[in-house]
Structures are given as structure tokens and as C-alpha cells.
Amino acid sequence: MADQPTTFAFPNQDALCERCGYSIKGLASDAACPECGQPVAESSPTKRTLVLAGPWLTLKLYARMLGLFLLRPKQSFRSLAIRSDGVIPExxxxxxxxxxGLIISAIVFIGSAFIIPPRFHTIPIQSALILFIACSIGISLLTYIEMLGVTAFSRRRGWRVPFPLAQRICCLASVGWLPGAAFVGLGIWMIQAFGVGRPWFDHLLGLVRVGWLLYAGLFVLSFLWFETLVWIAVRQVRFANAWPDLPQSTPKT
Ligand SMILES: [Zn+2]
Known part of the structure; x- marks a missing residue:
């Protein structure tokens, strides 16, 4: 945990109202935003006290971050300091x-090994391992694609979310993949257990099979939790003001 600067002139040159994005530079610190009425002091970076910097993500900090961003995402992103957290988010x-990846493959593997419906083939450990590796890499890749999307979308909307900040919030929102993974694991298991091989599963709807639609639906639904957390995060940081030790550019509108 880093120390908060004790003296800091706010609003400074780059200051925006956190609620509406209006430039509040030159206003008195006890004034209100001329656009939306929110007190200027509410937009001060000193209100953002959550700093996650450290050389290494210890198990204790990891557990704390899981709780913060899974259970109280809005408050956590609202208090996230706009500064570098080093490599902790990555x-x-x-x-x-x-x-x-572990959650998905464990549910599918254990489901196939121990909870065996009459027509269910046990999934070999090699397949579970491949599923684990594919999911782990896939989730990291999808999160990086999301960062590019958030950066581009924010630039278009005039929000102040450059790539480094998009990277941080997507990394922190990646906790949303955990419930998504449990959902996908259960879904794959249920499809395998109760769908594969049944006549309705291979039924054609136009050019696609019902089974393919089920897998595709599962894939889309697995994103929802993560996407929701990213959306909550962007809303809480889009006009946030950086700590004074960081340069910050105002967005082009
Ligand atoms: Zn405002």
C-alpha cells in the first residue's frame, strides 16, 4: 500500500467532474460542478484510496481482491486510485x-467420473487437461481483446479511459470469469450427460444443429458476468482524476 499525497491542489489543470465529465479546472475546491451540481471535492483523487500496488500478489491480497471485485464491484471501482498498480492487476x-480453467475442467471431469448417467461416457484425464489449458489461455486472450474494445469505445464516447487504465480495470474485472467458468462447466456437463446422442440434440434447425446452439448459447452466457463487471468499472472510472504523480491528458470530445 502506497501513501496518499498529503498536500495536493485540486481542482488542477486536468480535473473533470467525476459524475458528468465537465472540466472543473479553476473552480474553488468547495464549489459545485456548474453542469451537474456535484461538489468539486467529490471528484478529488484523494477520495480514491484503493491502491493495490505491491511487488507480488500474495495469497492474502488475492483473497481480498476476489472479495472486493466480486462482491462489491461498484464501491471498489469507485474508490480505485487512478495510478499504476505495477504488475498486480496482470x-x-x-x-x-x-x-x-481449473473450475471448468474439474466440473466436467468430476461430473463425468462420478455422476454417471446411464449413457454418459467418462471423459479421459487428457481431455480434461486440454480443456483446462485451452480455457486458461482463452480467458486471458478474451480479456486482452476486451481491453482494446474498452479503449476504442471510450475514445469514441470522450471518456478518459486510455489503454493502461482499460487494462487495469479489465484485469480486475477478470474475477467475473470465475462464476462464468462454473456456469460453463455445469453446462458442458449437462449437455454431455443429457444431450449428446439424443435425437433432439442432432435435430437440424435450418443449417444448424440444436446441440451447436446450446454450446454457442453457453459460450455467450459465460461472458455475462465479466462483461457486467467491466461495464460497472468503466462507469466508475470514465471521468476519474489521477493522482498528481501521474500525467493525464484530457479526452478529445
Ligand atoms: Zn458534473
Whole structure:
């Protein structure tokens, strides 16, 4: 945890109202935003006290971050300091990707090994391992694609979310892949157990099979939790003001 600067002139040159994005530079610190009426002091970076910087993501910090961003995402992103957290967010993403891959493959593998409906073929450990590796890498890749999307979308909307900030919030929101993974694992298992081989599963709807639609639907639904967390995060940081030790450019509108 880093120290908060004790003296800091706010609003400074780049200051925006956190609620509406209006430039509040030159206003008195006890004034209100001329656009939306929110007190200027509410937009001060000193209100953002959550700093996750550290050389290494310890298990204790990891557990704390899981709770913060899974259970109280709005408050956590609202208090997230706009400054660098070093490599902690990336470590958080890679650990979540690993865990999400583990959750999917464990549910599918254990489901196939121990809860065997009459026509269900046991999934070999090699397949579970491949599923684990594919999911872990896939989730990291999808999270990086999301960062590019958030950066481009924010630029179009005039929000102040450049790539480094998009990267941080997507890494922190990657905790949403964990419930998504549990959902996908259960879905794959249920499709395998109750769908594959049944006549309705291979039924053609136009050019596609019902089974393919089920897998595609599962794939889309698995995104929802992560996407929701990213959306919550962007809303909480899109006009946020950086700590004074960081240069910050105003968005082009
Ligand atoms: Zn305002």
C-alpha cells in the first residue's frame, strides 16, 4: 500500500467532474460542478484510496481482491486510485484465468467420473487437461481483446479511459470469469450427460444443429458476468482524476 499525497491542489489543470465529465479546472475546491451540481471535492483523487500496488500478489491480497471485485464491484471501482498498480492487476488476471480453467475442467471431469448417467461416457484425464489449458489461455486472450474494445469505445464516447487504465480495470474485472467458468462447466456437463446422442440434440434447425446452439448459447452466457463487471468499472472510472504523480491528458470530445 502506497501513501496518499498529503498536500495536493485540486481542482488542477486536468480535473473533470467525476459524475458528468465537465472540466472543473479553476473552480474553488468547495464549489459545485456548474453542469451537474456535484461538489468539486467529490471528484478529488484523494477520495480514491484503493491502491493495490505491491511487488507480488500474495495469497492474502488475492483473497481480498476476489472479495472486493466480486462482491462489491461498484464501491471498489469507485474508490480505485487512478495510478499504476505495477504488475498486480496482470497477476490477478493470470491467476483468475488459471483458476477459471481449473473450475471448468474439474466440473466436467468430476461430473463425468462420478455422476454417471446411464449413457454418459467418462471423459479421459487428457481431455480434461486440454480443456483446462485451452480455457486458461482463452480467458486471458478474451480479456486482452476486451481491453482494446474498452479503449476504442471510450475514445469514441470522450471518456478518459486510455489503454493502461482499460487494462487495469479489465484485469480486475477478470474475477467475473470465475462464476462464468462454473456456469460453463455445469453446462458442458449437462449437455454431455443429457444431450449428446439424443435425437433432439442432432435435430437440424435450418443449417444448424440444436446441440451447436446450446454450446454457442453457453459460450455467450459465460461472458455475462465479466462483461457486467467491466461495464460497472468503466462507469466508475470514465471521468476519474489521477493522482498528481501521474500525467493525464484530457479526452478529445
Ligand atoms: Zn458534473
Amino acid at each position: 497477476q490477478f488476471l493470470f491467476r483468475n484465468s488459471f483458476l477459471a
